[in-house]
Amino acid sequence: MEFITKSARETQKLGRKVAADLVKKTPTVIALTGNLGSGKTTFVQGFARGLGIKKKIISPTFILMRTYKAKKRKMLYHLDLYRLESNFKEEIENLGVKDIWKEKKNILVIEWAEKIKDILPEGTSWIKFEYLPDDQRKIIIE
Ligand SMILES: Nc1ncnc2c1ncn2[C@@H]1O[C@H](COP(=O)(O)OP(=O)(O)O)[C@@H](O)[C@H]1O
Numbered sequence: 001m002e003f004i005t006k007s008a009r010e011t012q013k014l015g016r017k018v019a020a021d022l023v024k025k026t027p028t029v030i031a032l033t034g035n036l037g038s039g040k041t042t043f044v045q046g047f048a049r050g051l052g053i054k055k056k057i058i059s060p061t062f063i064l065m066r067t068y069k070a071k072k073r074k075m076l077y078h079l080d081l082y083r084l085e086s087n088f089k090e091e092i093e094n095l096g097v098k099d100i101w102k103e104k105k106n107i108l109v110i111e112w113a114e115k116i117k118d119i120l121p122e123g124t125s126w127i128k129f130e131y132l133p134d135d136q137r138k139i140i141i142e
C-alpha cells in the first residue's frame with residue numbers, strides 16, 4: 001500500500017494506525033528504509049503511540065537501540081543502523097537482535113534495515129520512505 005503524507009503529524013498518524021494493525025501479528029520485525037530526513041523516526045513516534053507508549057521517542061542514532069514498555073506486556077525495540085559501517089554483523093549480534101525477534105511479545109522496528117537485510121527473519125514487514133516536495137513523504141508499506 002502506498003501513502004502520501006503532507007506533514008510530520010500525518011506520518012505519525014499513519015504510524016499509529018500501522019501499530020494498531022501489527023500488534024496482532026507476532027513476532028514482528030518492521031524494517032524501515034529511506035534517506036535521512038525521510039520520516040522514519042517520525043513514523044516510529046506515531047507507531048509507539050499506537051502501542052500505548054507515552055514516553056517520547058527520540059532517535060537512537062548514537063546508542064543504536066532503545067527499549068520501551070508497551071501495552072499488553074509487549075516491548076518495543078527501536079534500532080537505528082545509520083551509523084553502522086564495518087563489523088556491523090558482530091555489533092548487531094551483540095545486541096541480541098535474534099533473541100529479540102524470537103520472543104513473541106517483542107516488536108522490533110529497525111531504521112536503515114537494508115543494511116542487515118540478509119539476516120532479518122522471514123515475515124519481516126518492509127516500509128519505504130521517500131522525500132517529496134513541500135513536506136510531503138511517500139510511504140510504501142509492503
Ligand atoms: N510528511 C512528513 N513526514 C515525516 N516527516 C516530515 C514530513 N514533513 C516534514 N517532515 C519533517 O522531516 C523530518 C523527518 O525526520 P526523521 O523522522 O528524523 O527522518 P529519518 O528518521 O528518516 O531520518 C522531521 O523534521 C519532520 O518534522
Ligand SMILES: [Mg+2]
Binds near residue numbers: 041059080111
Ligand atoms: Mg531516524
